[in-house]
Amino acid sequence: MRIGIVCPYTWDVPGGVQVHIRDLTEALTEEGHHVSVIAPAADNAPLPPYVTSAGRAVPVPFNGSVARLSFGFLSANRVRRWVREGAFDVLHVHEPAIPSLGLLACWVARGPIVATFHASYGNSRSLSVTASVLMSALEKITGRIAVSDAARKTLVEFMGGDAVLIPNGVTVDRYAEGEPLPGWDQGEVIGFLGRMDEPRKGLPVLLEAFVLLAAERPALRLLLAGPGDAAEVLERVPAALHDRIGLLGMVSEEDKVRAYHTVDVFCAPNLGGESFGIVLTEAMSAGAAILASDIPAFRKVLDDGQAGALFETGNAESLARRAAELLDDPARRARLSQEARAAVRKYDWSTVARDVLRVYETVASSAGVEEDAEGAEGAEGTEGVGSDEGTVTSRGWAEGNDTP
The missing domain is CATH 3.40.50.2000 (Glycogen Phosphorylase B;)
Structure with missing residues (x-):
């Protein structure tokens, strides 16, 4: 045809x-x-x-x-x-x-x-x-x-x-295996992938939550990938935390896969306007432990929280609280990873x-x-x-x- x-x-x-x-x-x-x-x-x-x-x-x-x-x-x-x-x-x-x-x-x-x-x-x-x-x-x-x-x-x-x-x-096998990014194999890492300059992607909510978490978690770092002005992102957090934020900018497909395999928690803090959630299915394919805002599209892809944790949309305190729970519970992250890999199969191309x-x-x-x-x-x-x-x-x- x-x-x-x-x-x-x-x-x-x-x-x-x-x-x-x-x-x-x-x-x-x-x-x-x-x-x-x-x-x-x-x-x-x-x-x-x-x-x-x-x-x-x-x-x-x-x-x-x-x-x-x-x-x-x-x-x-x-x-x-x-x-x-x-x-x-x-x-x-x-x-x-x-x-x-x-x-x-x-x-x-x-x-x-x-x-x-x-x-x-x-x-x-x-x-x-x-x-x-x-x-x-x-x-x-x-x-x-x-x-x-x-x-x-x-x-x-x-x-x-x-x-x-x-x-x-989603091409599940493309994301299934990957090596972590060099220099990111120590401590705790929360990741984000999306347009950093687009308000509805919710990065400001994640940055606010990171500030709340960083005070009590000295080993915590934030890995950000996607287009946007790095200086504007850093302006939103205290200068003392700048060296704990990694800004990758636009990434190749290979580095995107590696980023999914680098993070302890992958966060999708979107505020709305999403009808599906491709970024979620990619992260699910990689077996990432996912924390996402509870907008309807994300809730459905994550099977109402079975394949990924949810937090109250737009609420930085809720995000910080749920992220801390996941970081403190490796067994739960492993269960979410397993559930995500199974749930995403129905979306394979x-x-x-x-x-x-x-x-x-x-x-x-x-x-x-x-x-x-x-x-x-x-x-x-x-x-x-x-x-x-x-x-x-x-x-x-x-x-x-x-x-x-």
């Missing part, structure tokens, strides 16, 4: 959607499918051979973050050419409601389109206002996927229709990619049946095509066995 995947966010800056698309592409390629990806990226950016640049992205504040999107004449022309030359059996767009490449691809494409919705919005005025404008593109989508209940709820409330629930995937492929096959098959019906003399137009897995309609997926 020839598959075209559209990434809305710049490939230059790592993020959950980009990682999802990368791993899905690699999993499908291993199964023998031809996959091509188009994404915003600087023309001189180093890209994998399967990624085509749609041009430089522009940073835009969105959903409590900064989304780097591409939407303009240059991008539209490149998307149009990529779609035409790709001759894809299925086009898979991610976040089509965002003003970026997915929306452009929906406008120019013909044939089966699958869309994956990642984001969760508590209240999005921009989506409500632009919904009618987006419908000309969104109504062409024949299969819808949501990565979480929260993303599915957002889709239903703001755009209508429904979607099959297929979670984000060997399983998730097959579910996505089943959606591709269903919409491609339905498109062929609809074309035959339209070409048959005297045939009446059909609203949908029945299948064992459900019914594909022009508005998405109707009732069936949890198919999109």
Whole structure:
């Protein structure tokens, strides 16, 4: 099968959607499918051979973050050419409601389109206002996927229709084994991975908790990885603690794996706006003892605290208290590690990619049946095509066995 995947966010800056698309592409390629990806990226950016640049992205504040999107004449022309030359059996767009490449691809494409919705919005005025404008593109989508209940709820409330629930995937074996980072094998280590300059990732809460803990735990250190201004991070803690904080900045995939295997406790202090939690599944794959805020997405991935400990969202004292309990209890950390390794298996791409492929096959098959019906003399137009897995309609997926 020839598959075209559209990434809305710049490939230059790592993020959950980009990682999802990368791993899905690699999993499908291993199964023998031809996959091509188009994404915003600087023309001189180093890209994998399967990624085509749609041009430089522009940073835009969105959903409590900064989304780097591409939407303009240059991008539209490149998307149009990529779609035409790709001759894809299925086009898979991610976040089509965002003003970026997915929306452009929906406008120019013909044939089966699958869309994956990642984001969760508590209240999005921009989506409500632009919904009618987006419908000309969104109504062409024949299969819808949501990565979480929260993303599915957002889709239903703001755009209508429904979607099959297929979670984000993780390549479990990639993170399963790793050597600790040099110089971090002594004392106690709490780790964090994420954009340090993005408020909703919750780093200030972790820093406040670290200050509370450090006074009583002289061997405690904090390992931080991800983009952001190191000076701004250090300004949030007393100068006497600066030498107990490691700032790795952007890390390679190899060093990210090593970081997960370095920490005694991996902390995800996010404040909200997360629909899943890829960083959690990576840490779970590495067998890290996890401490996460009790936002709904994290609570679900961690099986209500079975595969990782939870603390009250935004509460530094709660974080410090739970972290101290874990640091003082190696046996509990070992149990959480074991539970995490077992729980994360259901998110492995060997399983998730097959579910996505089943959606591709269903919409491609339905498109062929609809074309035959339209070409048959005297045939009446059909609203949908029945299948064992459900019914594909022009508005998405109707009732069936949890198919999109």
